[in-house]
Amino acid sequence: MTVLLIALGAAVGAPLRYLTDRAVQARHASPFPWGTLTVNVAGSLVLGAVAALPTSPAVTALVGTGFCGALTTWSTLGYETVRLHREGRRGHALANALVSIAAGLGAATGGYALAHAVTG
Template sequence: MMTTLLSIAAGGAIGATARYLTNTAVMRLVGPGFPWGTVVANVAGSFLMGVLVVVLAHKGGMRFAPFLMTGVLGGFTTFSAFSLDTMILIERGATAQAGAYVIGSVVLSVTALAVGMVLARGIVA
């Protein structure tokens, strides 16, 4: 149990660092004003989750799931930041933008997960 917890913690540190670097890079690329970094992290994280769930299951690698899925991707995907960004947009009076952000993020993330699964199944099957 302790080994699993340490594995998750290490993965979380990696994922959180990757999220910070992603947000910084995206903000530098497109500028502030809209939480594009969070969108990128959520969509990319969902895509990778789709790939990992298939690959780990097909290759007998579920022992790596706590580190990779819970730790790395749990630290990388940013749904708590997503919720905060949504509230900030609402508090700024940008409710239409907040609604588009919520719908777009959810639809793109679920789609990315499905695409990741389909691609991974095509590779490992």
């Protein structure tokens, strides 16, 4: 059952990642990967909230592992950072790595704090 919940969450998270990435990136005439940053920060916020909530293992599997796991993408962050560096956009590469990590950790912390505050 757990595997099915993870697959269901991933079936929603992966297309949402792709569509969000394309929609955000289309609005920027910049080599900076704004779409990937957006999905990673959003997923970190949701995962932080899930971690703070008293949820069942089924909800954690569905939302945390399945949805957030498919929505966020560490591998694409790594690839895009290397690509920017190889293209000679070292400032963009450094900013991508640093901003992504800081914003992701901040979003996870914020999601955790928000969910904890709401549930008391």
